[in-house]
Amino acid sequence: MKHWNIMVTGKVQGVYFRATTKAVADQLGVKGFVLNQPDGKLYIEAEGDDFGLESLVDFCNEGPDRAEVEHVVYEESALKGFTNFEVLKKK
Secondary structure (H helix, E strand, O other): OEEEEEEEEEEOOOOOHHHHHHHHHHHHOOEEEEEEOOOOOEEEEEEEOHHHHHHHHHHHHHOOOOOEEEEEEEEEEOOOOOOOEEEEOOO
């Protein structure tokens, strides 16, 4: 089990990216959250096995149909013990 912080840049807001990310994460058994950032980026914290996390990043590189992904970066971080995957609203 690992924890990855993932940042997605490009046209990634207003294209159902968060909802689609949740559906993909749920299918893969990945736990965590996805959140729109004020600067237009998408931020994801995800926990799962190598296959689940790598598959989620693969999805992030493509995104949903209307997205235009420019860049995806991720880094490993400390586990937080998420129990589900949530779409968080802007604060």
